[in-house]
Amino acid sequence: MTDVTGPPTPSPGTPRVLRAMNDRAALDLLLAHGPLSRTRIGKLTGLSKPTASQLLARLEAAGLVVATGTTEGRPGPNAQLYAVNARAAFAAGLDVNPQRILAAVADITGATVGEFELPTPGRRAEGGRRAGGVVQQVTDALEGAVKAAGLARGDVHRVVIGTPGAFDPSTGRLRYASHLPGWHSPALLDELAAVLPMPVEYENDVNLAAVAEQRLGAARGHDDFVLLWNEDGLGAALVIGGRLHRGFTGGAGEVGFLPVPGTPLVRQVVRANSGGFQELAGAQSVPRLARTLGIDTPEQPYAEVAAGLLARAAAGHGEDERLAGLLRQFAQRLATGLASVAAVLDPELIVLAGGVTAAGGEPLRALVQAELAELAASRPRLLIGEVQRHPVLRGALESALAATRDEVFDTSR
Numbered sequence: 001m002t003d004v005t006g007p008p009t010p011s012p013g014t015p016r017v018l019r020a021m022n023d024r025a026a027l028d029l030l031l032a033h034g035p036l037s038r039t040r041i042g043k044l045t046g047l048s049k050p051t052a053s054q055l056l057a058r059l060e061a062a063g064l065v066v067a068t069g070t071t072e073g074r075p076g077p078n079a080q081l082y083a084v085n086a087r088a089a090f091a092a093g094l095d096v097n098p099q100r101i102l103a104a105v106a107d108i109t110g111a112t113v114g115e116f117e118l119p120t121p122g123r124r125a126e127g128g129r130r131a132g133g134v135v136q137q138v139t140d141a142l143e144g145a146v147k148a149a150g151l152a153r154g155d156v157h158r159v160v161i162g163t164p165g166a167f168d169p170s171t172g173r174l175r176y177a178s179h180l181p182g183w184h185s186p187a188l189l190d191e192l193a194a195v196l197p198m199p200v201e202y203e204n205d206v207n208l209a210a211v212a213e214q215r216l217g218a219a220r221g222h223d224d225f226v227l228l229w230n231e232d233g234l235g236a237a238l239v240i241g242g243r244l245h246r247g248f249t250g251g252a253g254e255v256g257f258l259p260v261p262g263t264p265l266v267r268q269v270v271r272a273n274s275g276g277f278q279e280l281a282g283a284q285s286v287p288r289l290a291r292t293l294g295i296d297t298p299e300q301p302y303a304e305v306a307a308g309l310l311a312r313a314a315a316g317h318g319e320d321e322r323l324a325g326l327l328r329q330f331a332q333r334l335a336t337g338l339a340s341v342a343a344v345l346d347p348e349l350i351v352l353a354g355g356v357t358a359a360g361g362e363p364l365r366a367l368v369q370a371e372l373a374e375l376a377a378s379r380p381r382l383l384i385g386e387v388q389r390h391p392v393l394r395g396a397l398e399s400a401l402a403a404t405r406d407e408v409f410d411t412s413r
Contacts, residue, residue, distance in 0.1 A: 019058070020412035022047060026055055027064060027409050030084045031109060035068045037079040056082055062411060064088050084109050089408045090151060093396025094141060094161040095205065097232065098180055101137055102390060103145035105156060106397045108405065114149025116141055134182040135191045142196070153197060157407065160201045160400040162208040162392045164233060166250025176254050201399070205229075206253060207244050208395030209385070210237035213351050215398045217386035224348045226341055227385070228255070228334070231354035232303050234282040238345060256282065258337055281333040283356050286310065289329060293322045307359035314363040327360060331367035338368070339375035346378045353385030 022045060029044050030036060036044070042052035059065040059082075066085045070078035086107040095102040099121050105114040118141040138161070146153050165177025167189065174183045185191075192200060203211075210227040213219040219227070223242040229235050236253040238245040245252050260276035279285065286306035287299045298305055310330065313323035334357075338350060352358075352365055361384060369382045387394055 016412055019055075020410060022051075022055055023059060023064075023411045024409050026052075026059065027084060027405075030065065030082065035081040035083040037071055037081055039079060041082070058411070064409065064411075086111065089157045089404050090149070090155050091397060091400035091404045092142060092145060092156045092159045093208075093393050093400055094138065094159065095208075095390060095393040095396060096161060096163045096180070096183075097205075101141040102393050103141040104390075104393055104397060105145045105149040105151065106401060108401070108408065110397070110401055112397070114145045114147070114151070116144030116148055118144060132191070134185070134188060135195060137182075138192060139195055156198050157404045158199050158201070158400045159196065160203060160208070160396040162203050162205040162396045164205055164235075165254075166204045166246065167202050168249045170249070175249060176251055176257075199403075201403070203396070203399060204235075204237070204246070204250065204253070205392045206235040207237045207246070208393075208399065209353055209387070209391040210239055210244065210351070210395070211398050212387040212391045212395035213353065213385055214239060216394065217391075218351050218383040219349060222349050224345075225351060226338075226345060226347045226349070226380075227351040227353050228338065228341075228357070229354040230281070230283065230334075230352075230356040232283065234278045236341065238347075240345070255337060255341060258340060260336065277337040281330065281337055283307075285333065286326070286330060286356070290322075290326055293325055293329075295322050295326065303355055306356045310356065310360040310364060314359065314361045327364060328367055330360070331364055332371050334364075334368050335371035335375055338372055342372065342376040342378050342380055347380050350380050350382050351385050352382060353387075353391060358384060358388065 025045050026041050029041060038049065038052050038056055041047070041056070042049050045052070047055065056065060060067070064085055065082045068081050068083045070080055072078060086109045089108045090105055090113070092103065092105045099119065101118045101120060103116045103118070104112050106112050118137060120137055142159065143153060146156060163174065163177060163183060164180055165174050167173065168175050171186070172189050173186055174180065177183065206227065206229040209229055210219070213227060214222065219225050219239070223239070225239050227237040229237070234256040236255045238253050256278035258277040260280045283302040283306040286309055287297050287302065290297045290309055295309070297309060309323070309326060313327040352368065357364060365382050365384050372382070373379055385391065
């Protein structure tokens, strides 16, 4: 009987697998350090010069590395330098909110090579609760980024799409994001899979901001942390043992719904995409609090107004201590919700991210840290997020790139 299953999977410890492990180690070093010589790669991997030479020849033949020049300014002959071939593969990320879709394409090294923004505020009537309008938005946004990169859609190996809320793994429907029109059709994921030629993954937007901070920002080197996001909405990402914790329905971290005494009950406001902690410390709470302190300010747009007020307060532009009082009381509100999170998870680190908290900067962080020390038994360290430019989009790209590299860099296949 003819064997139609293909070649057997190599067993751990075989030369083929060991070569693939060395190949991946060298590729990761090139990603981390940039161009390296054969000698330097050998030293960093512990491989002999002949083995390092064979490895580089193998990777060059596979189109995964390219010669980029030679060393200069050192004694002796110049050495050939090698780098990861940036065009070996491409990945894409999308950041979706009710007003727009941001799309970007990155090469295998992580460099962004194309971006596109598609405004969507007028699409509510067009898309309604049907999938068709959203499918067109996604394909238009992705196509815009692909064209900006000078590529074709088929050049993209994988796409990660970040949205508010989460897609319930048992039903495929979006939950916890009633404010995102058109994304709640039960047919949406199937229709997107039918029109996009590459694997597509979906992730909560705050989770992707945490991915960006863990790979590139304040949470580098941390396996247990919480990211609190405060912008148009209030949410958290939970990283436990180095992995995102999503929960049974994808709702882990939806702390905006956390009941807080003195605020509306969750059952009264959950359909309005709000809850106790959201009412207490979300963006909409800042202008309301400002007016109680005698600071004349508009209420909307919430996030923009809140960020402006907190930035003024953090800069020390007080109006007879009123802005200082605003910053202090807002910090108390944030710490109230974070105390519950700390009591349950006992994280090593809490990262404050999103435009509202970023506007408060170090003065806000220090106040929240002091308040949390009074409220929580554990004492997690607080840091301001470092990925300031499109952190959700950057997290989507990092997530897509990680899976793409695992596929493309696996030379045992």
